[in-house]
Amino acid sequence: MSRAVEESASAAVAEVGAAAGREHGLPTSLVEGYLTTLVEVAVHGRRLTDDEVAHCRHLGAEAAQQGVALPALVDLYMSASRRLWPRLPGLVAQARGRPVGSAALVAVGEAVWQGADTALAALAAGHEEAQREVVRREEAFRREFVDDLLTGRSEVGSLVERAERLGMALAGSHTVTVAATDRPADSGMHLTRWLEDAARARFGDRDLLVEARDGRLVSVLSGGPAQPGREGDGQALAEAAGPAVARLTRRPDWRVGVGRTHAGPRGVLRSYREAVDALEVAERLGLPDRVVHARDMLVYRVLLRDEAAISDLVGTVLGPLTGARGGAEPLVATVEAYFADGRNAASAGRRLHLSVRAVTYRLQRVRELTGYDPADPADQLALMVAVTGARLLDWPATPLVSE
Structure with a gap:
């Protein structure tokens, strides 16, 4: 294009861009280069070049980084395109040195709207890609913050400062x-x-x-x-x-x-x-x-605090049950159910799908093998703690520390 045409196109582009920006309350920098590209497309009847498509992707990404939603960005571009369209026939005629006939005008329109379509697709792709990157960064920031918060590796001041970014007061x-x-x-x-x-x-x-x-x-x-x-x-x-x-x-x-x-x-x-x-x-x-x-688990935490001692207790009180036919597990489960049901053999039987007679027999075997009687109040504390310790240590499936 001649210098005069370039000056006319630049003036039209600047005026249209500023008007569209004011209409939508967005900076005109977001359409910078786009309107000039449309003029080039109209004058030469060509498609967008790879560099022009890349520039539109960049503008979409820039808008996303500024917090401009994609619908608002598309509205801006459509408004700018609409405002530029009435000026294009005159600019094309000035560039070609002759009036634009109806057939030529149709060709200009096809080229312009095809170019606008390509530009908007690139714009949306750049915006979406930038949005994904923002989300990835925010998720990474959030994960790192949570990791530091729940491990105690970071200084308190840093945690408080980063928490504020997530809208959280520590x-x-x-x-x-x-x-x-x-x-x-x-x-x-x-x-x-x-x-x-x-x-x-x-x-x-x-x-x-x-x-x-x-x-x-x-x-x-x-x-x-x-x-x-x-x-x-x-x-x-x-x-x-x-x-x-x-x-x-x-x-x-x-x-x-x-x-x-x-x-x-x-x-x-x-x-x-x-x-x-x-x-x-x-x-x-x-x-x-x-x-x-956690408040209800404190007693178990106390037991686990000295695993060697609880292992010794389990081995001493319940260890003899390993010699029973069928192993220790059925007898331990029976004592556990018996205590869980308030030392009621009938209720424990229903829990274990056993008869009262079977439960009574198993409790008797516990007394015979260990010397501790589940029905004797004097022996109940030791048995209850030992059975609880066995469950905490996954005994008898897992060998005890002392074994």
């Missing part, structure tokens, strides 16, 4: 739940957002963080700066997290460990560890409860 008290099924929960599963929305509907605007970690679904709920000890919150959050992890993993059976409420970033770590311990102890014991609270 200064108050927090309760952590850990939900699991027999299938690992994947961080790529997207129902974590569903749980956040469901929990916020129940807890209002209190801070909530949900993330998959180590195959489990971890939820951190803020109790506010002066609200420690809100045990009902942990129960309510667990009842929401359980079905959520079941949906995540497509498994019907779930269990949730609930940590106690503690203050500050290190309080989150402490509550998390308690929730994990509660979950793991419940699994070892085969407890029927779907929601297990």
